[in-house]
Amino acid sequence: KAGVTQTPRYLIKTRGQQVTLSCSPISGHRSVSWYQQTPGQGLQFLFEYFSETQRNKGNFPGRFSGRQFSNSRSEMNVSTLELGDSALYLCASSVPQLTSGTDTQYFGPGTRLTVL
Amino acid sequence: DQQVKQNSPSLSVQEGRISILNCDYTNSMFDYFLWYKKYPAEGPTFLISISSIKDKNEDGRFTVFLNKSAKHLSLHIVPSQPGDSAVYFCAASGNRDDKIIFGKGTRLHILP
Numbered sequence: 001k002a003g004v005t006q007t008p009r010y011l012i013k014t015r016g017q018q019v020t021l022s023c024s025p026i027s028g029h030r031s032v033s034w035y036q037q038t039p040g041q042g043l044q045f046l047f048e049y050f051s052e053t054q055r056n057k058g059n060f061p062g063r064f065s066g067r068q069f070s071n072s073r074s075e076m077n078v079s080t081l082e083l084g085d086s087a088l089y090l091c092a093s094s095v096p097q098l099t100s101g102t103d104t105q106y107f108g109p110g111t112r113l114t115v116l
Numbered sequence: 117d118q119q120v121k122q123n124s125p126s127l128s129v130q131e132g133r134i135s136i137l138n139c140d141y142t143n144s145m146f147d148y149f150l151w152y153k154k155y156p157a158e159g160p161t162f163l164i165s166i167s168s169i170k171d172k173n174e175d176g177r178f179t180v181f182l183n184k185s186a187k188h189l190s191l192h193i194v195p196s197q198p199g200d201s202a203v204y205f206c207a208a209s210g211n212r213d214d215k216i217i218f219g220k221g222t223r224l225h226i227l228p
Contacts, residue, residue, distance in 0.1 A: 004159070033216070042122075042220030043160070043205060056215040090159050103209075104150075105216065107159025 002026065004108035006091050012114045018079040021111045025072050025093030031055070032074040033105065034066060037088040046089075049074055078113075086115045119143045120208050122219035130227050135193040137222050139206030142187065146208040150216070151180060151191045154203045163204075164191070193224075201226045 005024045013019050025032050033056075034046040045058035049068035066076045072093070078085055088110045094103035121140045129135040139149075147168045152160035166173040166180045166189070173180050179192045193200055206219040 035218070040220075043207075043218035045215050045217065048215060058215065092159070103216075104162045104165070105152075105160075107152075107161065109157065109159050 004091060004093050004106055006089075006108040006111050008111060009109065010112045010114075012116060013081050014116050015081055015083060017081050018077065019081060019113060021076045021078075021089055021091075021113075023074045023076070023091030023093075023108060025074070025091075026095075026106055029093035029095055029106070030072055031094045031103065032068055032072065033092045033094065034074070034076050035090045035092065036060075037090055037110070038086075043090070046076065081115045083115050086113060088112050118219075119146075120206055120217050120219040122204075122206055122222045124222050125220070126223040126225065128225040128227055129196050131198060132195045135191075135196045135200065135224055135226070137191040137193075137204050137206070137224065139189050139191075139219055140187055141189075141208050143208070143210070143217075144187065145210045146217075147211055148209045149180070149182060149189050150207045150209075151178075152205040152207060152218075153200075154205060154221070160205055196224075196226045198226050198228065200224060 007022045031050045033048040035043045048056040052068045063079045068074045090110045092105035092107045094105040150165040151163040154160040164175050164178045166182050182189045203221045203223050205221045207216050209216045
C-alpha cells in the first residue's frame with residue numbers, strides 16, 4: 001500500500017505570493033491533517049479534514065486555508081506569504097485504532113517551503 | 117500556551133542503555149497520548165500510544181508510562197540502539213475527533 005504523498009517536496013516563493021500544497025492520503029484513509037513544523041515551535045496543527053469537511057482547526061491566521069476532495073486528496077493554500085511562513089508542511093492521513101481508541105496518523109515526507 | 121511540553125530539547129544515551137524521554141501536559145481533558153519518531157527529511161512515524169485508562173503500554177523495546185495525577189508521560193527505550201537516534205515527539209488528544217497536539221520534540225542521540 002502506498003504511503004502518504006506530498007507535492008511538491010520543495011518550494012521557493014517570495015513574500016506576498018500564494019502557494020498551494022497537495023497531499024494524497026493512504027488509500028482508504030478519509031481523514032487528512034496538516035501541520036507546520038519549524039525549529040522553534042515543533043509540530044503545530046493547522047487543520048483536519050474528514051469527508052471533505054473541516055473537522056478541526058488550529059490557531060493560524062485566515063491566510064492558511066485548505067480543502068479536501070471527494071477522493072480524500074487534500075490541498076493547503078497560503079496566501080500573501082510572509083517570511084515566517086518558511087517551514088516544513090506535513091500532511092498526515094489517519095485511520096482509527098480500535099485498541100487504543102484514537103487515530104494513528106501516517107505522515108508524508110513534507111513540503112519544504114522557503115519564503116524569500 | 118503550550119499544552120504538551122517536552123522540556124529536554126536533546127538527550128544523549130550510550131548504546132545499550134535505557135533512554136527515557138519525558139513529556140508533560142496541562143490539559144486534563146487529554147485522553148490519548150502518542151509518541152512519534154522523526155528522522156531528517158522524513159515525516160514522523162507512529163511509535164506507540166496509551167489511553168488514559170492505562171498507566172503502561174509496552175511494544176517490544178518501547179514502553180510508555182502515564183501518570184495522570186502528575187500529567188506526565190514518559191517513553192522508555194531499552195536497550196537503546198544507534199537507529200533510535202531521531203527526534204521524538206510526544207502528542208495528546210482529547211478524543212478520536214479532537215485534534216492532536218504535539219510537543220516540540222526531543223532529539224535523542226545514541227552514542228556508540
